[in-house]
Amino acid sequence: MTLASVLTTNLAILVLAGFIGFVVISKVPNTLHTPLMSGTNAIHGIVLLGGLLLIGLSGNDTFDKVILVIAITFGTINIVGGFLVTDRMLEMFKSKPKPKPDEGEDGHGPGSGKS
Amino acid sequence: MTVPLATSFLQHESFIYVLYIVAFSLFIQGLRGLAGPTTAVRGNRIAAVGMAIAVIATLLKPDEGNWGLIALGVALGAAVGVPAARQVRMTAMPQMVALFNGVGGGAVFLISWAEFRRTGGFSGIATYITVFSLFAAIVGSISFWGSNIAFGKLQEIIPGRPITLGAGQQVVNLLLLVLALAGAIDIAAGDHSEGVFIGVLVCAALLGNAVVLPIGGADMPVVISMLNAFTGLSAAATGIALNNPAMIVAGMIVGASGSILTNLMAVAMNRSIPAIVAGGFGGGGAVEGASGAGEHAGTVRSTTAADAAIQLAYANRVVVVPGYGMAVAQAQHAVRELTKELEERGVEVSYAIHPVAGRMPGHMNVLLAEADVPYDQLKEMDDANPEFQRTDVSLVIGANDVTNPAAKNTPSSPIYGMPILEVSDSRSVIVIKRSMNPGFAGIENELYFDPKTTMLFGDAKSAVSEIAAELAQI
Numbered sequence: 284m285t286l287a288s289v290l291t292t293n294l295a296i297l298v299l300a301g302f303i304g305f306v307v308i309s310k311v312p313n314t315l316h317t318p319l320m321s322g323t324n325a326i327h328g329i330v331l332l333g334g335l336l337l338i339g340l341s342g343n344d345t346f347d348k349v350i351l352v353i354a355i356t357f358g359t360i361n362i363v364g365g366f367l368v369t370d371r372m373l374e375m376f377k378s379k380p381k382p383k384p385d386e387g388e389d390g391h392g393p394g395s396g397k398s
Numbered sequence: 399m400t401v402p403l404a405t406s407f408l409q410h411e412s413f414i415y416v417l418y419i420v421a422f423s424l425f426i427q428g429l430r431g432l433a434g435p436t437t438a439v440r441g442n443r444i445a446a447v448g449m450a451i452a453v454i455a456t457l458l459k460p461d462e463g464n465w466g467l468i469a470l471g472v473a474l475g476a477a478v479g480v481p482a483a484r485q486v487r488m489t490a491m492p493q494m495v496a497l498f499n500g501v502g503g504g505a506v507f508l509i510s511w512a513e514f515r516r517t518g519g520f521s522g523i524a525t526y527i528t529v530f531s532l533f534a535a536i537v538g539s540i541s542f543w544g545s546n547i548a549f550g551k552l553q554e555i556i557p558g559r560p561i562t563l564g565a566g567q568q569v570v571n572l573l574l575l576v577l578a579l580a581g582a583i584d585i586a587a588g589d590h591s592e593g594v595f596i597g598v599l600v601c602a603a604l605l606g607n608a609v610v611l612p613i614g615g616a617d618m619p620v621v622i623s624m625l626n627a628f629t630g631l632s633a634a635a636t637g638i639a640l641n642n643p644a645m646i647v648a649g650m651i652v653g654a655s656g657s658i659l660t661n662l663m664a665v666a667m668n669r670s671i672p673a674i675v676a677g678g679f680g681g682g683g684a685v686e687g688a689s690g691a692g693e694h695a696g697t698v699r700s701t702t703a704a705d706a707a708i709q710l711a712y713a714n715r716v717v718v719v720p721g722y723g724m725a726v727a728q729a730q731h732a733v734r735e736l737t738k739e740l741e742e743r744g745v746e747v748s749y750a751i752h753p754v755a756g757r758m759p760g761h762m763n764v765l766l767a768e769a770d771v772p773y774d775q776l777k778e779m780d781d782a783n784p785e786f787q788r789t790d791v792s793l794v795i796g797a798n799d800v801t802n803p804a805a806k807n808t809p810s811s812p813i814y815g816m817p818i819l820e821v822s823d824s825r826s827v828i829v830i831k832r833s834m835n836p837g838f839a840g841i842e843n844e845l846y847f848d849p850k851t852t853m854l855f856g857d858a859k860s861a862v863s864e865i866a867a868e869l870a871q872i
Contacts, residue, residue, distance in 0.1 A: 286524050293638045293646055300634070300647040303426055304654025308662075310704070311433045316663050320623045321495045322432045322442050323656055326425055327502050327630045328449065329637075329648035332456045333509040334471065336640055339462040342516050348464070350512045352471045357505035359475020360482075364498045366446040367483035369432075372491060373439040 318372045325365025331358025409460045415643065417455035422647035424448025429651060435708055435872060452644040493552035496545045496622045499629055503541030506632040507599060510535035513639065519590025530639040532582040535595070536602040537632035541625045543606030548622050551610075562612040568676075574605040609675065617674045620663045624671070627656025698834065701852035703861065706793075706828050707868035709852075710736075713790035715746045717782065719819055720762045723796015723831065727858035733795060734769035736866040748775045750782035750792075752800035752819050779819060789824035794845075796830060796858045802843045827851040830861045 311319055334354035337343070343351065407413060425448045431441020456462070479498075486494045510531045514520055520528040550556035563570055578601035581594050613621050630652025637645025664671050701709075710716055718737060724730060737747045749771065751762045763776055777785065786792065794801055797819075804811040805818045821827050827850055834846070834853075845851055854861050 289641060290524070290526050290638075293641065293643070296643055296646050297634060297638065297650050300422075300650035301654040304429075304651035304656075305658055307426065307429050307651070308433055308655040308658045311659065311662060315433065315435060315438060316623075316659065317491060317495075317619070318438060318442075319432050319659055320619075320626055320656070320663075321491070321498075322438075322445065323429065323630065323652045323659070324495055324499050324502070324626050325442075326429070326445055326449070326648050327626070327633045327652040328498075329452060329645050330502055330505045330509065330629075330633045332452060332642055332645055333633075333636045333640055334505060335453070335456045335462070335468060336459070336642065337509060337512050337516065338464045338467055338471075339459065340516065343464075343512070344515070347512045347515050348467055350508045350515075352467050352474075354505040354508040354512065355468060355471025356474040356478070357501035357508070359472050360479040361498050361502040361505065362449055362479075363476050364479035364483040364494070366442060366449070367480065368486065368491065368494055368498070369442045370439065371483065373442060 318369055321365060321369040321372060325362060325369055328358055328362030328365055331355060331362055334358055408458055414455045414458055417451055417458075418642070418644040421448045421452035421455065421644045424451065425648050425651060429655060452648075455644070456642075490553070492619050492622060493549045496549040496552060496618075496625075499622060499626050500542050500545030500549060503538045503545060503625070503629045503632065506538030506629065506636055507535045507542060507602075509636055510538065510639075511595065511599065514595050515592065519592065519595070520585060521590050525586065527639045528586050530635040532585060532598070534632045534635040534639065535599060536578050536582060537628050537635070539599050539602035540606040540609070541628040541632065543603045544610040544625050544628075545606075545622065547607055547610040548618050548625065551613075552618055556611075558614065558618075560612045560614050563608075567608070567612060571605060571608050574601050574608060577601045578605065613674060620660060620671070620674055623656060623660040623663055624675075627653050627660060630654075630656050697849075698846055699849075699852045701828065701854050703854065703864035704868045705852070706854055707865050707872060709791055709826065709828065710740055710745065710793070710865070711743060711869055711872050713745055715789050716740060716748075716791045716793060717777075717786065717789045717821070717824065718747065718749045719792055719794045719797050719801060719821055720749065720751070720766070721795065721797020721800060723798075723858045724762070725765055725796070727796065727860075729795065729857075729859035729862050730765040730769040730771075732859050732862040732866065734766070734771055736862050736869070737771070737775075739866055739869050748777050748782070748785070750777050750779070750785075750819050750821075752779050752797070753817075779817060783820050783823075786820050786823035790826065792821040792824040792827045794821060794827060794829040794831075795862065796832075798831070798843055801845050803848075804842075804844055808844075821845065822848055822850070825850065828854060830854045830856065830858055832857060 308319070334351050338348065338351040338355065424444050428441045428443075428445025428448060431437035431444060433441075457468075482494065482497075513531055514535075517523055520531065547556065551558050578598050581598035581601065584594055585598070610621060630649050632649070634646050634649030634653055637643070637649055660671065664674060716737075718733060720730075720733065724733065740747050749762075749766060766776060767773070799816075801819050801821045802811075803818070803820075803822050805814055805816040806820075808814060822845055827845065827848065829846060829851060831853060833855060846853060854865075856864075
């Protein structure tokens with residue numbers, strides 16, 4: 284592929300991903316704002332790949348390697364911490380021994396039939 | 399003999415690309431899950447699997463190397479990230495997210511810097527790669543420093559109150575932005591000096607500090623969400639610079655969804671994003687109540703039907719407090735449908751009837767009986783009041799004065815001494831009301847300014863029906 288078509292292909296991916304991001308989060312209950320923020324936060328830990336890609340290439344001097352190791356450390360913290368913390372937060376929503384799924388009604392008097 | 403064959407297949411460019419496609423599909427699927435209360439846990443795990451696949455795909459690349467350094471970085475990151483995430487208290491969650499967001503931004507600008515040095519100052523590469531790398535460097539640096547300040551404020555290392563330079567603040571911010579952009583344009587135009595690049599990073603860093611320092615503590619969650627979107631965008635830019643589809647998609651969906659989320663959060667707090675970024679408001683937005691609400695400077699929090707539905711669905715015990723608003727809107731049948739739905743989910747529901755609720759004694763009992771509400775669920779005031787303390791959610795539907803704590807607490811109030819339903823004893827309160835207008839007695843209800851209370855504005859019947867519809871989807 285030519286450089287120009289690499290760019291245009293990537294721009295197309297970028298724009299489509301943007302629309303997906305908009306559509307997926309059109310309606311979120313307030314209760315989930317913090318976990319959702321935390322979850323998307325973990326996803327941008329993808330920057331770790333950048334560190335992994337560059338550190339494998341030749342032409343890095345010692346200082347570059349130091350920067351990249353820090354970048355990889357940061358990226359790993361972002362990913363591991365982000366997903367774990369989101370998981371913990373979301374477990375709180377599950378923890379209630381609630382949903383008695385159906386038919387659990389008894390003795391609440393008349394009118395329990397649904398039309 | 400088969401080993402080299404298999405290896406070469408795994409390391410084939412197309413195979414790695416396919417793995418990236420799988421990874422970003424999982425990110426999208428996971429994000430969809432995160433947007434709903436029942437699917438969120440799974441959604442988060444699906445996204446985590448996607449991340450693992452993306453990392454493995456990258457490590458499969460034939461030109462990957464320096465394994466010792468990679469292992470060192472990952473081990474350090476895990477050693478910091480895992481215990482931090484495991485041990486943080488739930489109340490400290492926002493600053494933890496800020497910190498994780500900050501390191502993401504930090505990684506972005508460091509990667510951009512390393513790329514600058516490796517290519518001898520972006521020489522011999524396409525201009526668009528230079529431009530996207532510079533964008534990533536600036537936005538990543540802003541996000542890193544801004545997030546660290548946000549963390550410091552929430553952790554109370556830095557005072558939570560706004561710290562500003564006064565009137566000059568906006569000028570300084572603008573100046574820093576212009577300097578960073580000027581440096582970036584200089585580099586894009588062919589200057590290979592590392593000094594200029596570092597200057598750009600420093601200006602962006604100062605800008606990140608200058609933007610977040612003046613913002614008050616109450617607005618911090620919105621700011622963190624905004625910086626989260628920034629880091630996403632900078633990750634996408636890095637993805638374009640490095641021609642990596644997984645980074646482009648993951649970064650961009652975070653950038654886009656983060657922007658929406660930021661807006662949703664601001665709306666839920668009754669604040670506008672420009673007002674938040676302009677800063678200077680210490681305790682967050684104080685919404686004026688009805689005109690002449692002299693003594694109440696508190697905040698009214700509004701909610702949505704979807705939120706109310708979740709709150710109710712996860713409660714153990716719900717008390718409905720009906721009032722005149724329910725009668726006017728003829729909402730009793732909708733209320734009955736809602737409570738039936740809740741009972742089917744195992745929520746214990748009862749109704750607390752104030753003697754003067756509505757416009758005539760027994761008004762509520764009549765209406766509710768009409769809607770087939772079982773008689774034993776209707777509690778008179780004296781029976782209902784001791785029960786509020788073990789109630790998770792009080793759902794106040796069009797009742798006002800009969801819930802006003804001023805009757806108990808404020809001797810100067812015209813309704814002082816009137817017996818009330820003590821809904822403010824329950825763990826949370828949802829008030830369905832048409833507007834902030836005061837009730838029959840024409841006085842403010844301090845219940846609405848209680849931090850436990852959320853307001854769902856609207857006609858009682860349609861609001862209750864909306865909640866029921868949302869509940870059916872949970």
